[in-house]
Amino acid sequence: MTSDAGTLRNTHQRRAVSSLLGSVEGFHSAQELHSMLRDRGERVGLTTVYRTLQSLADAGEIDVMRPPGGEHLYRRCSQGHHHHLVCRSCGSTVEVEGPAVENWADRVAEKHGFTDVSHTLEIFGTCQGCCRS
Amino acid sequence: MTSDAGTLRNTHQRRAVSSLLGSVEGFHSAQELHSMLRDRGERVGLTTVYRTLQSLADAGEIDVMRPPGGEHLYRRCSQGHHHHLVCRSCGSTVEVEGPAVENWADRVAEKHGFTDVSHTLEIFGTCQGCCRS
DNA sequence: GCGTTTTTGACAATCAATTTCATTGTCGGC
């Protein structure tokens, strides 16, 4: 669609994964996405799901989250750099931005002589709905 | 609800792991620590190393880092909440603090109605030494 | 010492993720 690495071919599996990611809310594991594809009647191998997710992540089209003690979760997110506020209980997520944090991280890294800087940041908590129950 | 530290027994394996962590620099995986113990002549099972590291982490005595695509790394860190600036190439780490970030994370979470908030933050980059080579 | 309770550790099990490799599908060129 958008990204074209030159050697990438346009297969129905790739389109299926990409399209699925566009139509679901929240984060899902590769295995969940694989099941969803099966439920939709698409036959896409689990291997291909992993590979496609990886290439999409490399291309920056999806976000990967690594929750403590769980499998990798993937989600199509709004473009641009942002972070996630995640409910420990129900898994619902909110995208948050913190320009100040970005700057701080870059400044700190630079101060210590580090270059080519990136960072990961996730906020975990219990959301209102889950807190009540 | 919290771990009952009153029933913990003082075994030589527990002491060996704890002592080892006090004498090594940087982050190490459970398997590395297990090898080091063997080199030291201590006989401690890998299972026990994992269990001990887990309980130490639960007690807040060591920090756990989960680098992308790697195993869990453990390190005895200075007390108190802090984050890490990690070199992608050589793995060297710098402890950094960012009170402003802590506050920001808490505020953002609170604003969205989240309670019991925690967060993870790691900064990755290439350190001066590795940048040159 | 003695009995109780925790801890240990060799091995098996788990499970996400990756690799393998023969087969299939794409796509540019004709």
Place this chain on the structure above:
DNA sequence: GCCGACAATGAAATTGATTGTCAAAAACGC
């Protein structure tokens, strides 16, 4: 439209860190 090179696929096998099992050993209180 057809061909052929080559990327892509996918089922099964593999990997590798981590966890579970459970009998035996160690620590602690008395």
